[in-house]
Amino acid sequence: MRIPEQKVEEILHSADIVDFVGQFVQLRKRGKNYVGLCPFHNEKTPSFTVNSEKQIYYCFGCQEGGNVFKFLMSYKKISYVEAIQEIAGDLGINIEYEENKFGVQSETEVLFDINEEAARFFSNNLLKSAEGERGRLYFDNRKIKINSIRSFGLGYAQTKRDALVNHLLEKKIDIEKAIELGLIGRTDKGVLYDRFSNRLIFPIFSPNGRVIAFAGRVFETSDNMAKYINSPESKIYFKGRILYGLSHSKDEIRKLNSALLVEGYMDLISLHQHGIKNVVAVSGTALTEDQVQLLSRYTKNVVLLFDADNAGIKASMRSIEILLKQDMNIKIVSLPAGEDPDSFVQKFGKDEFLNCIQRAVNFLEYQFSIYESSGKFADPVSSTEAIRELVKPIGLISDELKRSMLIKSLAEKFNLREKLLESETEKVLKNLARETGRVDKTVSKEEALQLIDKSVSEREKELKPLLKLEKEILQILLEGKSSILDYIFENIDVEDFYLIEHKKIFELVRTMNQSVDYFNVNSLLAKLNDETLQKYCIELSVDKYRISDKWDSNNVIENEKSAIKHAKDLVRKIKLIPIEQSIRDNFEQIKSVKDEKLQIELMRENSELNQEKKFIEQKYS
Ligand SMILES: [Zn+2]
Incomplete structure (x- = not known):
């Protein structure tokens, strides 16, 4: 399945980046831009900039930038397609998918589909099959209601070790892909078997609600069998970057600006069932930095709810360090010995549970009491x-x-x-x-440039004014004002540019300007497949507001006349640079040449150059 390009354009044009980013980042208007604290790196003064006119964002601190799709991809760690789907959903735009050129789905889409099929199979086993009665009884004993079973897609894997194999073969699903996803295994003798059998199934969802992996729990815990088995990592599942339940909890977490962090799937489901919905579970792995980073995009406030046993205490201590490193505010709840969030909320109910949360202590008090009791x-x-x-x-x-x-x-x-x-x-x-190995000092762009400057050769130093001019010209091109674009393209050629990257951008804008009704940076970004170049363009189009505050107050671009004048200025300068260089070279030659005839020749050349210079100065003044 593929989203038609027109549709992508439609979504891109309907989404307002300020509104959208504003849901996740507090933005303040500053001049033409909106600024806020960057969600992609830690900072205390805002360098994260959103430009409404160009519908792009850029951070001067960490150089992260792009359009609304890119923002959502980075912010929620989701794929391009997922980002488009989410924004379309937000805007109420219906996506009709099309088969792509070859009638083939993208590889990840195939993997998602297989997981979805497997999830459906496990769920039907649990809810509809006779054998599933065991599973139904299990969840019933644990007081898990049918609504929760449906909403979390819980399932049952039969005792037969080829039930899923046969089902997938019947559905003509690529078994190699199912093996890649860890649903199916293959013995040395080449026999296929279900990796999940005789287990209760917990599908694991991406923040966006796609099934990316499974966890299978045994019915009865015993020493010779792992309580849980999990899908291996795959192209769609990165263990340390997923928090169980985030797909179901993210809205509530954002609303309450707080997240409860629990250990198990059952804890989370049980709490949800009791109306406590700002919960995520680490499930299976120790808390990782990636998980904390993911969570920090929804809230900075975390309440840890780990078991009161030794393993739980150890896990809390470790988690505290990881959370603190990313500047999260941590509170810790100690439940009575022998209780976990699931058993506690079942036994004492929601209100008593919330009271416990109220009594949460900060990490110092928590660690102090642990040390004291030991x-x-x-x-x-x-x-x-x-x-x-x-x-x-x-x-x-x-x-x-x-x-x-x-x-x-x-x-x-x-x-x-x-x-x-x-x-x-x-x-x-x-x-x-x-x-x-980290030095806690951020080098500003100016400092970095100075450092680079120290090492550049003289020749490059000579080029600096030219490169600066080229940048300025591209900047006004990226503004997208058609009269300016026309003027520039009439008067400047790609040959006037020195830097190859500048030539590329110039050419692309020219081609686009010829083929579309109006040009904007956003569409340019979509056409650039080089990420470095993309970033560079974003930087160029945002940079100006930083270089010169006057730009805004003078409203240069607002005023057509002065805009043309500014463009003329730049054209004149860029045309003059090579001529002035030639005049200087010529003068040096005149000084060094002894031959009189040659000298006269050079002087004639000199006057021609000077005439040309005058001509340019007049034409573009
Ligand atoms: Zn940043």
Whole structure:
């Protein structure tokens, strides 16, 4: 299946990037642009810019940029097609799919379809087959309602070890692809078998709600069988980048600006069933940085709800570090011993559960109580060690204010001088910087340019004014004003450009200008298949507002006359550069040549060059 190109254009033109990005990033108007804190890197002053006119965004801090599709892809870590689908859904635009040229689906679409077929098969087994009674009983015992079973697509894998194999063969599905997805296995002797059998099935969804993998749970836990088996990683499933339940919880998480992080699938489903819907589960893996990054796009506030056993405590401690590194605000709930979120909410109900959440403590208090209960504060030696351990996570916080607040509270708790704790924190910070090899200093663009400048040869230095001019010309081209475009194309040729990348962009804009009614950057970006060039164009078209604030206040572009004048200026300058260079070269030659005849020849040339120079100056003044 493929989305027709016209449809993509229609969606692109109907979506307003300011509205769209504004759902995820708080934007403020500044001049012609909107600015906000970049969702793609940590920052305290906004360098993330959205331009409504051009329908693009760009971050001066991390150079992330593109159109509305690109934004959603990066923000939600979803595919191009998924981004289009989501935006279309938002706008109420119906997508009619078409078979692509060869009547073949894209590879990932094929994989999604196979997973969907398998999910349907498992679900029918559970809900409709006689054998599925076992599964129905299991969920019934665990008080999982039919609505939840449907909404989370829960299923049942039969005891027969070729049920899915036969089903997929019957449906004429590419078995090799099903093997790739880890649904089917093949023995050394070449016999196909179901990798999930005799298990309860939990489909794992992408944030967008596509089935990307499965988890299968055994009926009875025993030592010789893993409680859960999971799909292996595939082209559509990256274990460490998925949070179970995010597809079902993301709206509520955004609404409440808080997420509950639990350990298991059943915890999550059970909480949902009780109307607590801002939950995600780590499920199967230890919490990863990618998962936290994914979550941080919906909220910065996380409440950890791990089991109170040793494994749970260990997992919490580890998760705290990862969460702190990405500047998340963490609270920790300790449930009574022996309870997990599932059992707790079943036993005591929603209100009591929410009370527990209310009593959540910050990570320092949590870790303190863990150390205390394990007797670490009993003697001075282990006590010092414990305090050092407590300081460690504080060092992970990049927000200085937050850090000093926590140090203060820790100091008060132990009656310690703040300075002492601060120096401990410093040590942690230094170690951290060494470990990650990361220097906590961002080089500004200007600084970077200066660094580059130092290493460029003289020849390149000579080129600098020319390159700057070329950039300025492309910038006004990318503005897309047709009178300007016409003027530039009448007067400048691709040969006037020096840099190959500039030539490419110039040519492409010229071709597009000839073939479409009106030109805009957004369509240009769609035509550029080189990502570096794409980025460069975005940078060019946003850069100007930063280089010159006057641009905005003078309304140069608003005013047709001054816009043409500006274009004329640039044309004159770019035409003059090579002539002036020739005049200089010529003059050097005159000085060095001894032969009188040659000298006269050169002088004649000199006057011709000067005439040409005058001509250009007049023509473009
Ligand atoms: Zn950024």
